[in-house]
């Protein structure tokens with residue numbers, strides 16, 4: 001087996017914190033088996049965002065993978081069961097950290113930033129057992145997910161919607177050459193939702209994708225590769241920057257030979273899903289000949305900003321699939337990639353994010369010789385660098401903490417993208433970006449990403465252990 005490495009100490013330039021949350025549940029009789037566990041986070045607007053669900057196994061353990069933006073330092077756990085003596089429904093809730101303060105440096109300096117932890121919550125709770133079947137007052141569709149956490153309370157096949165919040169994916173396009181590290185050659189603002197089963201499998205993926213940057217001479221298309229054992233139906237439609245239906249996809253050049261469903265959607269086999277679903281066609285069409293890539297110091301006002309084509313995509317799998325595998329999910333994001341109009345050995349080149357593609361030597365193909373990636377995903381609407389501005393260099397970066405973050409392998413300044421240290425070197429995409437006609441379809445998911453706030457605002461709770469409380473039936477009433 002090839003030893004896979006990205007040459008960066010495992011650092012993939014992922015801003016998200018991705019960890020397994022382990023919950024071990026025991027009562028006076030030993031491990032509690034088959035108990036439903038929900039991991040969520042409470043957003044600053046007070047809403048609960050479900051991150052994952054699972055069921056304890058024969059050892060009383062559930063391992064639930066979660067991925068959150070770096071401004072989230074703790075997640076909530078809930079287990080619903082009953083008191084076997086009284087029959088009352090009970091909920092055990094608590095909080096575990098996914099990041100803790102970094103330890104002091106070995107040279108005695110003060111610590112900065114946080115380190116990611118994969119928390120384990122050991123719960124010992126007497127007079128608590130799973131509902132063992134179904135208490136319909138609490139779980140109307142008897143799928144093991146209580147109504148209060150079930151976004152499909154009358155559909156036993158579905159349990160919740162995983163909402164990404166808004167992100168920006170930005171590419172460097174000179175691959176296989178290193179390029180100028182301005183990360184603005186192809187920039188897309190996107191949001192996804194996934195309808196999930198009670199056991200965390202995905203039945204439907206929805207997404208909206210708006211092209212906002214083409215600081216490049218090459219032309220590129222954005223695609224999604226899915227490595228799953230089943231086929232899917234793929235639906236897609238487009239609007240232009242004025243929310244009018246856009247019909248330019250068919251005429252755009254295509255860069256993946258033999259792809260299926262480009263521009264039209266259709267029913268795709270597993271092999272066709274892996275080859276790549278067209279999300280946004282060739283970038284010479286989707287930004288209407290513009291770039292949103294001014295030189296440093298050049299004027300760039302609202303009237304200069306061009307909102308590119310937006311695609312509205314729905315992928316419905318024939319059967320629910322587990323996407324929580326490294327071949328489909330890195331840093332909490334699916335395998336979005338770029339295909340572009342330059343060929344090697346007569347085949348159009350492609351660019352992937354780190355973590356997905358490794359060469360025969362085991363090295364990550366998409367981290368360059370200087371240890372820099374050709375693609376990055378940033379929470380929120382990213383003000384990408386101005387033309388030719390190396391994001392790493394002190395003399396040309398708008399984000400002084402980017403290098404600090406990268407050199408610390410993601411430990412320090414996880415929120416580098418929230419701190420613009422020199423506005424000369426960033427393009428004010430975020431100021432000018434506006435919603436579009438498709439937002440209504442994903443109304444909860446496209447809400448302004450609340451994680452765009454600075455992590456420095458976050459105070460990590462003094463109690464890092466799991467503290468648990470039981471709530472009686474009153475607290476369980478679905479609201």
Ligand SMILES: [Ca+2]
Nearest residue numbers: 141143145150
């Ligand atoms: Ca249910």
Ligand SMILES: [Ca+2]
Nearest residue numbers: 152155156158
């Ligand atoms: Ca349900």
Ligand SMILES: [Ca+2]
Nearest residue numbers: 180182183185
């Ligand atoms: Ca570039």
